[in-house]
Every structure is written in structure tokens, then in C-alpha cells.
Amino acid sequence: MKTVGSELNNQPKPLWLLAELTYKCPLQCPYCSNPVDFAKAKNELSTEDWLRVMREARAMGATQLGFSGGEPLVRRDLEELIREARRLGFYTNLITSGVGMDEERIKGFKEAGLDHIQVSFQASSEELNNFIAGTDAFKHKLEMARLVKKYGYPMVLCFVLHRQNQEQVRDILELAITLNADYVELATTQYYGWAMVNRDQLLPSREQLEQAEAIAHEYQKKMKGKMKIYYVVPDYYETRPKACMNGWGAVFLTITPDGTALPCHAAGQLPGMTFPNVRDHSIDWIWNDSPDFNKFRGFDWMKEPCRSCPERFKDFGGCRCQAYMLTGDAANTDPVCDLSPRHQVVLDAIAAAKEAAQRPVAVVKPLVFRNPQNSKRRIAEKQAGVAGTLY
Amino acid sequence: MSDEMAGDTVPEITPTFRFQWEEAQQCHVILYPEGMVKLSPSAGEILKRCDGEKTIESIIRDLKTQFPDANLDADVYKFLEVAHENGWIRAK
Ligand code: SF4
Numbered sequence: 001m002k003t004v005g006s007e008l009n010n011q012p013k014p015l016w017l018l019a020e021l022t023y024k025c026p027l028q029c030p031y032c033s034n035p036v037d038f039a040k041a042k043n044e045l046s047t048e049d050w051l052r053v054m055r056e057a058r059a060m061g062a063t064q065l066g067f068s069g070g071e072p073l074v075r076r077d078l079e080e081l082i083r084e085a086r087r088l089g090f091y092t093n094l095i096t097s098g099v100g101m102d103e104e105r106i107k108g109f110k111e112a113g114l115d116h117i118q119v120s121f122q123a124s125s126e127e128l129n130n131f132i133a134g135t136d137a138f139k140h141k142l143e144m145a146r147l148v149k150k151y152g153y154p155m156v157l158c159f160v161l162h163r164q165n166q167e168q169v170r171d172i173l174e175l176a177i178t179l180n181a182d183y184v185e186l187a188t189t190q191y192y193g194w195a196m197v198n199r200d201q202l203l204p205s206r207e208q209l210e211q212a213e214a215i216a217h218e219y220q221k222k223m224k225g226k227m228k229i230y231y232v233v234p235d236y237y238e239t240r241p242k243a244c245m246n247g248w249g250a251v252f253l254t255i256t257p258d259g260t261a262l263p264c265h266a267a268g269q270l271p272g273m274t275f276p277n278v279r280d281h282s283i284d285w286i287w288n289d290s291p292d293f294n295k296f297r298g299f300d301w302m303k304e305p306c307r308s309c310p311e312r313f314k315d316f317g318g319c320r321c322q323a324y325m326l327t328g329d330a331a332n333t334d335p336v337c338d339l340s341p342r343h344q345v346v347l348d349a350i351a352a353a354k355e356a357a358q359r360p361v362a363v364v365k366p367l368v369f370r371n372p373q374n375s376k377r378r379i380a381e382k383q384a385g386v387a388g389t390l391y
Numbered sequence: 392m393s394d395e396m397a398g399d400t401v402p403e404i405t406p407t408f409r410f411q412w413e414e415a416q417q418c419h420v421i422l423y424p425e426g427m428v429k430l431s432p433s434a435g436e437i438l439k440r441c442d443g444e445k446t447i448e449s450i451i452r453d454l455k456t457q458f459p460d461a462n463l464d465a466d467v468y469k470f471l472e473v474a475h476e477n478g479w480i481r482a483k
């Protein structure tokens with residue numbers, strides 16, 4: 001039995017399927033990782049398309065399924081998708097802002113077999129939360145978090161950290177304790193999509209980070225066995241890159257609202273790639289045979305210094321999207337690595353954010369909120385050649 | 392409910408975790424929010440029996456009939472301790 005399966009077991013499998021059901025979202029978070037040109041996307045996949053995607057991915061070994069977006073609650077067929085996902089044996093995660101949810105739906109999801117709801121907060125205080133979310137949602141989120149618990153789901157709270165709320169980490173963790181969270185994710189803003197547009201306003205200082213980290217560790221100790229706290233240092237302050245997606249085409253498969261298959265949710269921006277669509281191809285072909293999923297698989301595509309670096313088996317040379325955004329070539333070493341000849345661009349970004357933080361509020365470039373109007377504006381600017389890069 | 396994993400404890404899978412067989416991996420797994428732990432064959436055999444009805448003693452007896460050569464008391468207790476610490480199982 002072992003030998004029959006062993007060959008198969010060496011093949012990478014899409015263990016993690018992220019289903020971005022829609023780009024529609026009632027919130028407007030300026031750190032949103034959705035593509036800046038999301039307003040271009042039309043033609044969402046049908047229920048049947050998603051059911052087929054789930055079946056095919058599951059047959060290939062996918063186990064974790066995330067429903068995200070945009071705001072996945074916008075899809076009226078969500079209950080149906082959950083039911084089928086559960087029947088197929090997926091562990092189903094709903095990644096939501098909580099806006100658009102009510103007790104009726106939480107109960108319905110449970111009956112359909114949903115395993116877990118992750119509610120994201122923008123901050124621990126009503127004022128800042130609502131400012132960042134661009135809508136009045138804080139109280140409703142608290143209510144939703146309580147209901148998640150009431151219906152027996154493991155409660156995972158997610159806070160996206162950046163300069164504007166970095167100093168609230170203690171309050172955030174206290175709020176999580178009050179709400180009886182099982183897991184807290186202190187998610188550092190990753191600079192993709194809208195977050196990249198707003199980087200100067202969002203990137204925290206080193207001092208802010210060290211403080212936040214110390215508090216996170218204090219609570220990790222204090223809450224051991226009761227609440228799991230995940231805290232990840234933003235990679236801009238590291239000297240080695242993150243092992244992005246555990247390697248290209250190794251574990252993660254993202255399907256965008258229009259059916260484009262990506263090795264990570266930010267990869268759509270990479271030039272020279274066509275990325276296959278699930279309307280035209282099977283998941284099997286996309287994962288195993290498509291040129292794009294093989295492009296940065298393994299180690300042969302690497303340039304120096306990664307190519308001969310002993311650490312390449314650990315970090316896979318970092319993030320392809322970050323390499324592209326910051327150096328112009330996706331095959332370069334992620335410039336977060338201090339062995340990269342382009343590491344200076346990261347130091348420059350930190351300096352620029354620091355400088356912006358010291359300027360009086362009135363002269364700082366305002367945050368660009370993620371909404372269809374701003375998206376259309378950026379698309380138009382790009383076509384007119386005004387905006388340099390459309391992240 | 393005792394916190395210890397003793398002979399008369401009746402362990403069950405904690406409802407916020409999922410334990411299942413994965414065909415593509417050819418092993419049992421524990422699933423939780425955004426994560427998965429692959430289990431060794433023996434761990435899978437033990438957890439399979441944590442059904443909220445059998446005591447640990449009867450689980451061990453059951454395992455011994457299926458794997459008569461193994462001397463497994465200590466191993467079972469050790470693994471159940473770990474599983475309990477991780478929150479995968481609880482005493483019923
Ligand atoms: S990050 Fe904010 S704006 Fe983006 S999809 Fe999530 S809730 Fe909506």
C-alpha cells in the first residue's frame with residue numbers, strides 16, 4: 001500500500017484552496033490585498049463552476065478551503081457551496097468582515113457544515129475601526145463574534161496591523177480575551193494591492209514593531225493553552241524573506257472571482273503570465289501542467305544570489321510578487337533579503353514611511369480607500385499613462 | 392471532568408477539531424482553522440477509537456487485540472497526553 005502511494009505523494013498537491021468568490025465588498029480597507037484594478041473584473045463564476053472547482057481540487061488532495069473575497073457573504077449561493085464543500089470532506093473556512101452576516105445566516109452555515117468563521121477587525125476601538133473600514137461596522141462585528149462562539153465554531157479574530165493601529169495591540173488582545181477568542185491573528189499588513197498604494201501611510205516604524213512584538217509575546221505566555229496568538233513580523237524589517245506560499249505551486253491554489261487560477265492571490269499582477277482560467281481548463285492541468293504554475297516551481301528558475309544559496313530550500317528565494325514590485329523582475333531575489341543587491345529599496349521604503357509619519361497630518365497624502373470609484377480612477381490613470389505602476 | 396488522561400477517562404475528539412482519513416495523503420489528519428496535522432498510522436489508530444464511549448483502558452485492550460505484538464500502554468498514554476495538550480481531544 002505504501003509503495004503504491006509513494007510516487008504520488010512526492011508530487012506537490014494543492015492542499016489549500018482559496019476561493020475568492022467575489023470582489024464586491026461593503027468595506028473599503030486601504031490595506032486590502034485585492035488587485036487595485038478589481039473594478040475591471042466582470043463575470044463572476046457560477047455556482048456550478050465553483051462546485052466543479054471544489055470537486056476537482058478535492059480529488060487532487062485539497063483539504064483546506066477558504067471562502068474569501070471581497071466579502072464572500074455577498075454571494076447568495078454561499079450556503080450551497082458550503083454544503084457541497086463539507087460533503088466532499090473539506091475543512092471549510094469563511095473569511096469575512098462580518099458585514100452582511102446575521103444570526104440566521106450563522107445558524108444556516110452551521111447546518112450546512114461550515115467549520116470555521118474568521119471575523120476580521122480593523123482596530124480595537126470603534127472610531128478607528130470605522131474610519132479604517134470606511135463604514136460603521138464595529139458594533140456589528142462584536143455582535144457577530146459573539147454569535148460565532150455561541151454556535152460552536154472555533155473563534156478566530158483577525159486584526160490587520162499597520163502604523164495607524166500598531167499601538168493598539170494591547171487593547172486588541174484585551175478585546176479578544178473579552179470575546180473569548182480561540183485564536184487571534186495579528187496579521188501584519190503585506191504590501192500588495194491597495195496596501196502598496198498606501199504603503200507610506202501604513203508601514204509601521206521599527207519602534208512601534210518592537211513594542212507590539214513584546215506585547216504579543218507577553219500575551220502569548222499569559223494565554224498559553226487558552227488562546228493561540230499568531231504574530232508575524234512584517235518582512236520589510238527582516239533580513240531574510242518569508243517562504244512565500246511555501247514555494248510557488250507547492251501548496252496554495254487561489255481562484256479569483258472570474259475563475260483565474262493563481263499560485264497566490266497577488267500573482268495576477270505579474271507581467272508575461274497569462275494564468276489559466278478554470279472555465280477553460282481542469283484543475284489537474286492547471287496545477288500540474290500549466291506553464292504558469294511551473295514557472296517558479298522548484299529551484300531551476302533562480303538567479304544569483306539565490307541560485308547557489310544554501311538557504312533556498314528554506315525560503316524559496318522569497319516572494320515573486322514582491323521581487324517584481326520592488327525590483328521589476330519576478331525572478332530576482334526578494335529584496336527583503338539582505339543578500340539581494342537590491343536590498344536598498346526596502347530600506348528606502350522604510351525611510352520614506354518614517355519621513356511621512358513625521359510630517360504634519362495636513363500635508364500627508366491621504367489614504368486611498370479600496371472602492372470601485374478609486375479602482376476605476378486608477379485604471380483610467382494607468383491607461384492615460386499617469387500612474388507609473390498599477391500594483 | 393478530570394484534566395488527566397487516566398484509565399477510566401473517556402476521550403472524544405474536541406468538536407472544534409476535525410479528525411478524518413485523507414485518501415490523497417494515505418493517512419489520518421487533524422484539521423483546524425487553516426491548518427492540518429498529518430498523523431502517523433499508530434496515532435490514527437488511537438484517535439479512531441476516541442469516540443466518546445470507550446475508556447482509555449478499553450481503547451488499549453482493543454488495540455492489543457488488533458496489534459498483539461505491541462507493548463503499547465505507555466505509548467498510548469503519552470500520545471493522548473500530547474493530543475489533549477493540543478486540544479484535539481477532551482475528556483467526556
Ligand atoms: S480587506 Fe477590507 S476591503 Fe478588502 S475584501 Fe477584506 S473587508 Fe473588503
Ligand code: SF4
Pocket residue numbers: 240241305306307309310311312313315316317318333334337338339340
Ligand atoms: S539569497 Fe535567496 S535563497 Fe539565499 S537567503 Fe536570500 S532570498 Fe533566500
